[in-house]
Amino acid sequence: MAPLWGSSWSSTWGSLSGYRAVQNSEQNTIPGSATDSSHLKPSIGQILSSKRVRYATFSLAAVGIFLLGFRNYDRLPSIESLRSGGAAAVAGANSNCPPAVVPAFEDAQVNWSQFAYTQYVTNAAYLCNSVMIFETLSRLGSKADRVMMYPENMMDAGETNPTSEEARLLAKARDEYKVKLVPVEIKRRAGGDATWAESFTKLLAFNQTQYTRVLNVDSDSTILQTMDELFLMPPCPVAMPRAYWLFPDNKILSSQLMLVQPSAVEFSRIMEKMESAGRNDYDMEIVNQLYADSAMILPHRPYDLLTGEFRGDNHQNYLGTDQEEWDPVAIYNEAKFLHFSDWPVPKPWIPMTDSMRQDKQPKCETKNGQEDCSARELWNGFYNDFTERRARVCNAGRKARR
Known part of the structure; x- marks a missing residue:
């Protein structure tokens, strides 16, 4: 193909602009052409108003949009997500989430039914x-x-006369604590252990598209204060605190508390990652693979405190500074979510021997010449409170250990 040059370029431009080049013989028939040829050249306005130029521009723009969408197809909002809310769909396509700041609000003006724990x-x-x-x-x-x-085999969601212990607890949650029961099929991976099934079920939070936002918290925890304000954070597909006990060497997200904007787009990405997950990849690995660099970071203080923090000697990672003095009572009073993570101390529903309790409980300290056992008292209180509430709420018969 010959290069677009000389007369070829003139004729090509003329075909695009709607004007053709004037030949020499025609120039001689136009009065004043020797001294003024401006009327032979189309103006910018004429060129831009030309139908052929507009069509060519629109075509190029359409091709550019198609190529951009093709390269980012996995981040485009689906029809379902657009129907469920424009803000959520836009946030899902944007990996640059705003800072985690709770806006000022009045309870009476918030439609709380669009949010759920x-x-x-x-x-x-x-x-x-x-x-x-x-x-x-x-x-x-x-x-x-x-x-x-x-698990759907535990009880029918509409059961009115439960007989098994599991069904009784489900009915109690529904009737006394106004919990909406969602039976699901627990999926299991061939050759995998129960942890994989737990991880899969946990990530179903991304599929609760009847809500604008959901807050999933691990159940081996204690909620110390309501966290309703988190639902009003700026839009972002997912928000989580850092695993502060691993920071700053590892900037890993903690899945113990996840603020999620459910959408078909994000759930599809979760499912794809679950299907291709390695044998040792569970919920925490999956959310980090997908959102490590894009999630909104919630402050671990006060939203993700470990019970093991009260047994530690160095609290700089939790406090965020080496200038603040560790005050266990003040930390407890400000905390909203406490996670039982205390290796080698067992989870609080598993019996702990007296010898282990004596050996692993926090040490008393001497402050201003006086013995301070507040960390020990709080730590023991966490486990005693869990045991007592478990007996009261679930009728678990195990006697609380003192």
Whole structure:
């Protein structure tokens, strides 16, 4: 193909602009052409108003948009996500989430029914833990909905005369704590352990598209204060705190608390990652693979405190500075979410021997010449309170250890 040059370029431009080059013989017939040829050249306005130029511009723009969409097809909002809310769809396509700042609000002006705390259940032990979480939310006066995802074989969601212990607890959550029960099929991976099934069920929070936002908290935890304000954070597909006990060497997200904007787009990405996950990839690995660099970072203080922090000697990672003095009472009073993570101390529903308690409980300190055992008292209180509430809420018969 010959290069577009000389007369070829003139004729090509003329075909695009709607004007053709004037030949020499025609120039001689136009008065004044020797001294003024401006009337032979189309103006910018004439060129831009030409239909052929407009068509060519629109065509190029359409091709550019198509190529851009093709390269980012996995981030485009689906029809379902657009129907469920424009803000959520836009946030899902944008990896640059704004800072985690709670805006000023008045309870009466917030439609709390569009938000929900979610829990997942895979066995009887975690069922009790989840019911305890919802009992706390009810007692604290949380305004958002409460949703429990549980194995469909435990009970029919509309059961009115439960007979099994699991069904009794599910009915209690529904009737006393206003929990919406969502039966789900617990999926299991060939050759995998129960942890994979738990991880899968936990990530179903991304599929609760009847809500604008859901807050999923691990049930091996205690909610100390309501966290309704988190639902009003700026839009972002997912928000989580950092695993502060690994920071700053590893900037890993903690999945113990996840603020999620459910959408078909994000759930599809979650499912794809679950299907291709390695044998040792669970919920925490999956959310980090997808959102490590794009999630909104919630402050771990006060939203993700570990019980093991009260047994530690160095609190700089939690405090965020080496200039602040560790005050266990002040930290407890400001904390809203406490996670039982205390290796080698067992989870709070598993019996702890007296010898282990004596050996692992926090040490008393000497401050201003006086013995301070506040960290020890708080730590023991966490485990005693969990045991007592478990007996009260779930009728668990194990006597609280002092």
